[in-house]
Amino acid sequence: MPAPHSPLSEIAATYAPRFAEFAFEPGFVAAVDQHVAALRERIGAGGGPGLIPHPPAHDALSDYALGFLDALAETGWEEPPGHDYAVCRLTAICWLIHEHGLLNAA
Structure with missing residues (x-):
């Protein structure tokens, strides 16, 4: 039985080009930063020692992304x-x- 499809590769391919907009859209950078913080909290990848956030679990982020899509x-x-x-x-x-x-890591 094949593994369930992870949406992360599709999201990465589609939205990585938007990173170029960070250079001239500071409002976009700020909004994405806020979304990153909200995602970390939502999927349990909050702060670790010294306020350094934990990496999100692949499966948790993938499940969230699939539901969002x-x-x-x-x-x-x-x-x-x-x-x-x-x-x-x-x-x-x-x-x-x-x-x-x-x-x-997948």
């Missing part, structure tokens, strides 16, 4: 050219994936 699909969301809540959240998921090498 399902909710977006149910509402008929389409990616806008700007930065709405969903773009910020998906970019934050992507940032966590890259920051912690979660595609290599």
